[in-house]
Amino acid sequence: SLTLEKIVFGSWQNFMNQFGGRKNHFGGYDFDGPTVLVPELLRRVMLRRCRDEVLPDLPKKSYTTLVCNGISSELRKKLDNMYDEYQEVIDMEELPPFEAFSGLRADLASSRIPAMLELVESHEEEEVPLIVFSAHRNPIIELRKRDGWEIITGDTKSEERQKIVNRFQAGELRGVGLTIQAGGVGLTLT
Numbered sequence: 001s002l003t004l005e006k007i008v009f010g011s012w013q014n015f016m017n018q019f020g021g022r023k024n025h026f027g028g029y030d031f032d033g034p035t036v037l038v039p040e041l042l043r044r045v046m047l048r049r050c051r052d053e054v055l056p057d058l059p060k061k062s063y064t065t066l067v068c069n070g071i072s073s074e075l076r077k078k079l080d081n082m083y084d085e086y087q088e089v090i091d092m093e094e095l096p097p098f099e100a101f102s103g104l105r106a107d108l109a110s111s112r113i114p115a116m117l118e119l120v121e122s123h124e125e126e127e128v129p130l131i132v133f134s135a136h137r138n139p140i141i142e143l144r145k146r147d148g149w150e151i152i153t154g155d156t157k158s159e160e161r162q163k164i165v166n167r168f169q170a171g172e173l174r175g176v177g178l179t180i181q182a183g184g185v186g187l188t189l190t
Helices: 004-009 012-018 038-042 073-091 098-111 113-125 137-144 158-169
Strands: 021-023 029-031 130-134 149-152 175-179
Touching: 004 012, 004 038, 012 021, 073 098, 098 113, 098 137, 113 130, 113 137, 113 175, 130 137, 137 149, 137 175, 149 158, 158 175
Parallel strands: 130 175, 149 175
Antiparallel strands: 021 029
């Protein structure tokens, strides 16, 4: 039978060669990464659709850098202490242990809520529906307090998610706030 590795790469061995694959001592495989030929080989079976072809009415992406100056002295002290404790790891361009900085990241996200609300208010004044994603819950929960806003987090049941999506698509909402994990897949918001 024709399998993907045979259609694209000709053989399993060529697939392994193109990805620098080798058996490891656990019985699986380790890969170094694809060679420069892999994208061209994949074009044999790949179908690429651009946004303009699939959803021509969808507006173009826009990126805005919003500078958020100022943090509390308490948060600055936490940041300084974290840097002092993990400076050696950071200097090696590695991250401290996840547990050590996850709470600090949440504090930083919360400190950015006023800047987020300012941006949201400017879009509301222009009557532009808005979708706000955050890796942290606190900014999203803050959006729930606004008139015309709904939120989707990991706690939102699937039936409720669909109702929120339908209301947004119908133009009934000013915006939707989503945590990245809860709203990152399976929702269509245009």
